[in-house]
Structures are given as structure tokens and as C-alpha cells.
Amino acid sequence: MVSNTSSRRFRHATMHDLPQMLKIYAHARELMARNGNPTQWGNTFPREEVIRDDIANQRTMLLVDTQNGHERILAQFALCPGEDPTYKHIDGAWLDDDAYVTIHRIAASGLVKHAARDCIAWALKHYGNVRADTHPNNRAMQHVLETNGFARCGLIQLIDRPTDTTRIAYQRHEW
Template sequence: MPIRLATTADLPAISAIYAFARTQMAKDNNPTQWGKSHPPLDLLKADITAKHLYVIEEAGNIGGVFAFILGEDPTYQQIDGAWLNDQPYGTIHRIAGNGKIKGTFSKALAFCEQLEPNIRIDTHQNNKRMQHLLEKNGFTYCGIILTEEQAPRLAYQK
């Protein structure tokens, strides 16, 4: 399954994937992490411009999307807990699949590890699906960080 940088032409497919993910989150008792409109279109466009947004393709269709950002994440500077190390890292954000392809997270993680093996990620306390995927894929729970909106998130590192 090829992974490539997203383009603005991909935005309709990307938006549909995020809409599906928000619906799934609500069904999984996690309706507030992304609400009804996260991530906003302007953030996705900024991710594309910065070359942070990637898509996972299967048979010519986009089945998954994620942001991978190398360098320090401002929201990770303070943690109620401790990171595994202080080495350079990449952060996975806004990962979602269309529900039709299996292993979206594992595929994205394998791709990201080729670019930077030291990876951090965070998730909402109600996102049990993501917590399971993180533990299954070798991440270690490190503590609580606060988003830009001061919302607490569970922080993990691999």
C-alpha cells in the first residue's frame, strides 16, 4: 500500500475519511475528541503546504490519512509524567482510516519509523481504540500533556 504526501486534490477524500472517523469516535463513546469538525480544512491545507500530511492508498483510492511532523511539538514540552528520552522525535497526529482497509495505524507507523524511529503521539482518554493500537504497537504510556486548548491528552512514546 503506497503512502505519499497529500495534495489539495486529495482534500475531498481526506475530508470524507475524517467525517467517517468522527462518526466512529462518537459510536465508541468518544464524541468530544474531534467533535463535529476537527481537523478543520485550514489545518489540513497548512499540513499539506508544510508537507506533513500523508495519505495511504489502496487500489488507487485513499484509505487512510495522517500527519507526521518532525521536530519539537510545543504541546509536548510539559508533561505530567516523563518522556522516554529527550532525543529528536516525530509526532503522529490526526490519523484516521476509512474503515475499509485493515492496519491503517500499523502501516502509517512503519512508514514514520523509517523517517524517525523515535515517535510520540497523544490521544483522548476516551479513545480506547487508539490506546489499544498504541499498546499493541509497542508504545509506552508516558503521562498527560495539554493541547493548545488546554485539554488533557494521554501521551505515549515509542
């Protein structure tokens, strides 16, 4: 008899995961557009080359579980160590100048509740000082970050695109 129990765990993504990851990002883009945020990711973000680079450089973490003997991807995110060039200039102030990691490109599959929250909790547990940013229209991500204790630090401007560049910057540092 196969068990229906689900045990969530984290692992690095591999190129084998790419097709499912692309579907999850497409789902996230559709969900954002339906919820009043059609421009943050548009129809093409994140680009496949970026996702491949994240995987190749072991930046992509997956939240997975096993259901009826099959692994499912519940959520995915890029965890980027080191200084993020986009964060050098902020209209506001970061909590500190200590070393940090940045969560980028977080997306949930929609299969379970609280997947994004679980990803953020994992990053905080393993790294302690975490930054993130999101579009002013992305109320869902603002809620996730704020209910997980992140401070709204100000506004940053993305440097990798010509328009729609303003993002709300967040940080949480586990002292």
C-alpha cells in the same frame, strides 16, 4: 483484464486529495462518537484550514492502494517534525529528549483493516523516534499505539483549545 490485487504504499497528500480526506475525517469523527469518544474531535476537528496547511507543508502522508485501476486512500496522518509545544510539559516523563516526529490527526477510511497500524509502522521505520497522544476515551487508538510498542509516558494538556484538553502521551524510540 483488470487485477483486483491491492498494493499498499505511502505518498504525500496533495490539494487534489482534500475532498476525500475531508470525508475520511468525517467518517472518523462519526466512528469515534459511536464508540464513546464524541469530544476528542467533536464535529469540526480537524479544521479544513489545518488540513490545508498540513498538505501545503508536506506534513500529510496517505496510505493508498490501487483497486481495479483506481487509487483509494486507506488512511491519512500528519507527521510533524521538530518539538511539539504541547509536549513541553508532561505529567510523567518522555522516554528521552532526543529529536522526534509526532503523529497527529491519524484517520482511517474503514476500507481495510490495520491501516492505522501500517501508518505507525511506516513512521517508525522512517523516523525511529515517534510521539503521539490521544484522548482518554479513545480506546481504539490507545490499543493501536500500545500493541505497536509505544510506551504510555503520562498526560499532557493541549494548548490550542479551552476545554477537554487532557491527552495520554505515548512514545516509541527505535534505538
